[in-house]
Amino acid sequence: MALSTNRTAINHLLKPLTAATRHLSSSSTATITIETSLPFTPHKIDPPSRAVETNPKELMKFFNDMALMRRMEIAADSLYKAKLIRGFCHLYDGQEAVAIGMEAAITKKDCIITAYRDHCIFLARGGGLHESFAELMGRKDGCSKGKGGSMHFYKKESGFYGGHGIVGAQVPLGIGLSFAQKYSKEEHVTFAMYGDGAANQGQLFEALNMAALWDLPAILVCENNHYGMGTAEWRAAKSSAYYKRGDYVPGLKVDGMDALAVKQACKFGKEHVLKNGPIILEMDTYRYHGHSMSDPGSTYRTRDEISGIRQERDPIERIRKLILAHDIATEKELKDIEKEKRKVVDEAIAKAKESPMPDPSELFTNVYVKGFGVAVFGADRKEVRATLP
């Protein structure tokens, strides 16, 4: 199988590079060309090259950022079990390569919109740990002042438009963002992310039709983690070749566990849509957790499947092996980075725990931008009343 030969190949590479002196500095920007583990599968388009240009600095950044994301999601799991996070909590561990690879290919003026599995996209867009944990715990230092929760993280100034709870709704919204970018004659694009579950939504096809008619710079990114909540893709979709579902819209199937493949595909996608209208990128990825914290994730898939993916395709492990193979850092240095991320996350949680809950007056803020001094009521309208600013 392609995957095991890849590992053997890298193991061979490790041999000549165990010299005591560093071959490449970890902050070097010298180009390294790496071939993606799997080819891109195209639909109605010529695929990009499998040879991806990167450099040690970028690979180290991938490792650092993904390690942080992994740590954050695992910490959120514990916080949820400790009842400090309430309601819904959808974790992204396993899918980090999609967020990281995408970010490496674009700028903060390009827009990203996703559904509710949004914590790591928020981090990738420049969101902070403190504001993430504070939001998850419903505190006033949260990125949405505690009023949004896990599913409603936003960072408009870096082009991150949330954070949406209704499956599929984010796709027309994302195409709307690309409409505005084209209308304003910006040379920027929008990545509208959705899952294999949302891929069957009618509104997606309605909006994709308009994006194609009007040549909008929209890249639809299907994060296919193979399960829509508890329903496997083969039970939900007559055709689970999501990259082909756009019919007249071209598509590409990408190994979503390979951050470099994701980067290449997103770069390719951005260039394509600026000239030719929409494209679909299907990222073949996997989530280790269940759909949400209420789902053990093991009733509809086997533990062997989950651990198998962890062994063979884990995105962080892949980058670790590349870094070691190219002698950019040592194993110990990488382990130290992971320890440091653990520490940084623990500190952020401790700080977030100290953030107070929002002031009761915040119940009535941000209902409108312009409230005209209108009266607004609490549960007992004779007891709790305010005026909207």
Add this chain to the structure above:
Amino acid sequence: MSGIIGRKMATKGILNMNQLLLGSRVFASRTFSSSAKEMTVRDALNSALDEEMSADPKVFVMGEEVGEYQGAYKITKGLLDKYGPDRVLDTPITEAGFTGIGVGAAYHGLKPVIEFMTFNFSMQAIDHIINSAAKSNYMSAGQISVPIVFRGPNGAAAGVGAQHSQCYAAWFAACPGLKVLAPYSSEDARGLLKAAIRDPDPVVFLENELLYGESFPVSAEALDSSFSLPIGKAKIEREGKDVTITAFSKMVGYALQAAEILAKEGISAEVINLRSIRPLDRPTINASVRKTNRLVTLEEGFPQHGVGAEICASVVEESFEYLDAPVERISGADVPMPYAANLERMAVPQVEDIVRAAKRACYRAEKSVPMAAAA
């Protein structure tokens, strides 16, 4: 400014002249303002859209048949020629898709005006209106504001049957984060649509198909391109002292007719044109009821959980001691809209219903023999 108006009158010349000539019948039943200029609601909406698109390049119109067809009801007539296909977009018949696209464009700072051919079709897109538009500013604690307008005809037309006749005022007005406006006259149409387009929040703008062709006098002030009406303020269309009648959209005209009939019988009715369903102008409504001590709420839509129910609750909560009679509700019948003309007539309020209810509120009713209909 008058140059612009002059040019507009010249281009629309023939249409307006016909209306002025036909207007003698109309003139007789309307009170004059100092200017003799009359305008249909259709022209009022069209001119408001035109002026706002001219003033702000971020404003664009999107919907079915708004461009080349000149608008299903001709509200967007001439806009495609003037502003081009980048700003006047004909969409496929896919409300969920284009409403979502409009909301996304608003997230990014544009100012979309989304037309629903009728609000019955807004149900296909209602998730985007409520969950994507109305709630975003709150969920994002002010980061994502949504300066969008959803407009189109609402409520019953004539003989269009059950799926094309519903009034959505109560549903949308229940939702925090939305503003809901319902113009009656041409001045309302111009002022409220301009206010809606300029407003930074999502606005549901409920027009009425049967009002589009009606002419109303418009003041010089209302014709100015900077004109707008405040959101959240009702208008006292007719002052009175015996009973308050609240109404919006087409029903305002019916209430005014009822007030004329009541006046001949010695009952002075105060007619309030709500203009704004959300925010509801509770102060004006309550002040009026405190003056007259009697209230009739009037709407075209379904009675249960309707606009009248909210007004009644508001008045009972805030002005209970001032009420001298139970609050009366006149609304559409509690049935899907039938097609047969006689049944349709029974399914919407008629002027005699309003008169009867006002008399009941004044304890002046004839002994009523309710019509028994066994279902």
